[in-house]
Amino acid sequence: MSTAVSIGRQTAAHDRVREVPLFDLTGQRQRLGGRIEARIDEVLKHGQFILGPEVDEVEARLAEFCGARHAIAVSSGRDALTMALMALGVGPGDAVFVPGFTFSATAGAIAPLGADPVFVDVDLKSFNMDPAALDAAIVEVVAEGRLTPRVVMPVDLYGLPADYPAIGEVAARHGMTVLADAAQSFGGAMAGRHVGQLAPISATSFYPTKPLGAYGDGGAIFTEDGDLADAVRQIRTHGRQGSGDEAMRLGMTGRLDTIQAAVLLVKLEGFEAELRHRADAAAAYTEMLSEVVATPALPSSSVSAWALYTIRTPGRDRLKERLDRARIGSGLFYRVPLHRHPALQKWVPEGLTLPVSERLADEVLSLPIHADITEAEIHYVTGQVLAALD
Template sequence: MQFIDLAAQYKHLKERIDKRIQTVLEHGQYIMGPEVQELEEKLADYVGVKHAITCANGTDALTLALMTLEIKEGDAIFCPTFTFFATAEVIAYEGATPIFVDSDPDTFNICPIDLENQIQKVIEEGALNPKAIIAVDLFGLPANYPEIEAIANKYNLKLVEDAAQGFGGEISGKRAGSFGDIATTSFFPAKPLGCYGDGGAVFTNSDGYAELIKSYRVHGKGKDKYDNVRIGMNSRLDTIQAAILLEKLQEFPTELKARNLVAQNYTKELMGKYKTPFTPEGYISSWAQYTLQHESRDVIMAEYKAKGIPTMVYYGTCMHQQTAFEYLGYNKGDFPVAEALSDSVFSLPMHGYLK
């Protein structure tokens, strides 16, 4: 049994994907070929935003967002401590300071109450400039954007949606990737919409932000690649990956329905035995992972392994406990909900072809 069965997906889409790749091989435009623009247009239409700009990976997508928002040394950027390392890594990479926030005990996403507490604490201390929030759509479920956006507006902060896991999720019909000032996603193979390598995208309704992102992703180019008007980076999505994603995006709504059916069946069978995922009213999850919580995690995972069922832990160490962030001075117990999650959550197999 596979935790994420990419082979089953490829078998289902093989003829269409192979044809797309063959077309790229024939026209030979491997970098920024026509499939890249076609994908960007279809991604923007699916998410419901004006602009979708593809890039090399999800981490670069976050970096491009922070570069566009002019994040710099002395800025405080608020993000969850219970998430993948990249969310906080890109903040430090820009010279800014990550300010970690505890989790909501039910959704596992960033807690709006603690978010506001952390913002007020930074303001009171006065050493850093509160600049932005990065909210993560953890395990496929969009964060609480109605409350987070209100907090961002209250304190005049920019908001970035990290939808690396949330692509396909919704709040009241508004899709992940359309929240905040800028949103990002990842097309890493294991993500809900994944390619066969690395890939990412940035979403925004701002024409100005879109032009900056397009420039930054190709060495800060101006009118052409030899006119460099700012310091940028090299972060382009390969044409072959765009071709693959075009076919996967077409199939994605069907796979999303299948993922939700799997999640419903899991919950029906496992409710009461474990703490099962909570989806608030009006929300739709894309189920990047189906994550359970239990104090005897290691014993339970061993039992599943003995039955030939793979399980995974996302995430075993919070950001404030990572060696790389020791310089920030956080201690065990600073974020009790997130720390409890890192000690007790585990995920079951989840994909659109699970029987």
């Protein structure tokens, strides 16, 4: 094992590592707790729990961070996807193309609108939607004639932006738009542009264990398009325009709580440094593990937010058992590809196989990564992985 790896955060020499959780927010809480409590206290004092001034402030900070013209703070990542689809006018008879290998919420955000999710296979190395498979799936839907292809919804799995240039080209050729499921990738970038600017409309999540996590549910929508932004603002407050009584369109209860906005404002201040730490931790893992397992691809023009560090090995289940015994938290994201979920069977064409998604479901394993992981913890994890696969 290389000892050249340095990620800047050390475990004290006397703290022999005996346990490494998959996610750990305690270090961040120690660093930021006092400031977060002070900002929450301000909200308790002014009492504007819904759409208070912190929501406007966090929207401005989020837009500034990622360079998007409009940022709209909403109730969760899943709601962000649904509201973006509502703003795009997606409904019954429309097809929305999603990768077969993602969290179930990607498809769950589509079905309640009466539209059909269409499952597309992914690329083995990037884990993200395969543009050639997307093109073939759209051609098939057009030939069948039952649905109108409307939206492509790539996912930035584990924090790595999808191949937006290629996917955008396919979507444009078929007269479709792209909605980025960037739930895992806020903080990532591609060719010098941040997540939030990579698609005409993007949705992210502030679930507590996401790279930028709130202390509860939360999410945001980013777009350059003022009309879409206005539509989303109406939709998140029951379709109302500002404080008007009339519902201008059908909406939902989709706002980010003011208290969560206050938490995010503090977390945003240190977010760049946390992203760098995650990237250093990922580089350390890759340096130590790339000869024994498939380590995550990182195209040279891409920046991952490293929501998860995910390796691939045919000995995955044996490895997981060993890590469990060594008290190392690991995750199987995702053990079930989308087209195998019971709740989604209605939208799965008979005989559909997605070979790469199915293979990944058997081979992926996510290792601990978070904003405060130490060098000693990474050495402990890699030591156990190397011993298990020896």
